[in-house]
Amino acid sequence: QVQLVESGGGLVQAGGSLRLSCAASGSIFSINAMAWYRQAPGKQREFVAVITSGGSTNYAYSVKGRFTISRDNAKNTVYLQMNSLKPEDTAVYYCNTRPTGWPWGQGTQVTVSS
Numbered sequence: 160q161v162q163l164v165e166s167g168g169g170l171v172q173a174g175g176s177l178r179l180s181c182a183a184s185g186s187i188f189s190i191n192a193m194a195w196y197r198q199a200p201g202k203q204r205e206f207v208a209v210i211t212s213g214g215s216t217n218y219a220y221s222v223k224g225r226f227t228i229s230r231d232n233a234k235n236t237v238y239l240q241m242n243s244l245k246p247e248d249t250a251v252y253y254c255n256t257r258p259t260g261w262p263w264g265q266g267t268q269v270t271v272s273s
Contacts (some may be wrong), residue, residue: 161185161261163190165257168267171244179239179267181254187230194257195239199267210241221254222248244271 168177179195189257208218208228216228227240237254251266 161187163261163264165252165253165254165264165267168252168269170270170272173244173246173271173273175244175271176240176242178246179241179252179269181237181239181264183191183235183237183254183261185235186237191260192257193228193230194255194259195228195237195252195254196207196259197248197252197269199247202250204253206257207252210237241269244269246271246273 162184164182167177169177171177181269190212192209192211194206195207197207198204206219207222208226210216210228210230218226225243230237249269249271251268253263253266255261255263
């Protein structure tokens with residue numbers, strides 16, 4: 160059973176930066192497209208960014224130019240560098256495959272104050 164463990168969230172002022180990490184157990188990590196998702200209070204979970212096994216990336220319009228997704232297959236880890244954070248980025252951030260297929264982890268809370 161694959162497990163996903165997200166970390167790196169916290170409280171930051173608007174304009175600040177955070178780097179999220181997601182570690183996955185299991186040896187099949189490298190063949191999957193991995194993505195970040197987020198869920199704000201009272202809203203549905205939404206797609207943020209994806210990186211394919213070959214390294215191609217795509218982003219939600221709301222984060223394009225501010226967030227960067229990357230991966231280290233040797234460490235079974237995917238990252239999300241978040242710059243120029245805005246209060247509307249406040250959410251619990253999760254990683255999963257794209258499309259989703261693994262059990263969700265606990266997520267990591269990101270709070271951006273104005």
